[in-house]
Amino acid sequence: MVKDSNSKFFIRFLYYTTLVSFLTFPLLGTELDLSQMRDPKTIKEKVNKGYDVNAKRSADGNTVLLAMINMGNDATDKPKLFQILLQAGADPQTKDQWGKSAIEFAERQNNPKVLGLLKHE
Numbered sequence: 001m002v003k004d005s006n007s008k009f010f011i012r013f014l015y016y017t018t019l020v021s022f023l024t025f026p027l028l029g030t031e032l033d034l035s036q037m038r039d040p041k042t043i044k045e046k047v048n049k050g051y052d053v054n055a056k057r058s059a060d061g062n063t064v065l066l067a068m069i070n071m072g073n074d075a076t077d078k079p080k081l082f083q084i085l086l087q088a089g090a091d092p093q094t095k096d097q098w099g100k101s102a103i104e105f106a107e108r109q110n111n112p113k114v115l116g117l118l119k120h121e
């Protein structure tokens with residue numbers, strides 16, 4: 001649980017930065033917008049069609065895995081979404097432009113299910 005206001009601000013900042021990045025820097029021919037990122041079926045279809053799960057989608061250096069971790073915990077199928085991406089080869093050690101990985105974000109968010117998946121536990 002995020003307790004201090006600086007951490008809350010930072011997490012909100014990352015969320016909105018990710019949102020803007022995905023809306024302004026789509027990959028040609030392999031777009032995966034925020035609404036699709038919450039649907040396991042759509043993600044599986046994209047992966048099966050060759051979607052590069054490790055592609056850096058924005059100037060911030062976000063991969064789809066990093067973007068999902070920054071969506072917060074409001075996606076009900078979030079662990080399933082991460083499972084699909086990890087099985088497709090998504091690298092949880094990939095870092096954004098600030099040097100943070102999906103594992104580090106999951107640790108900050110205190111999300112044990114997602115953290116366990118990312119660490120292969």
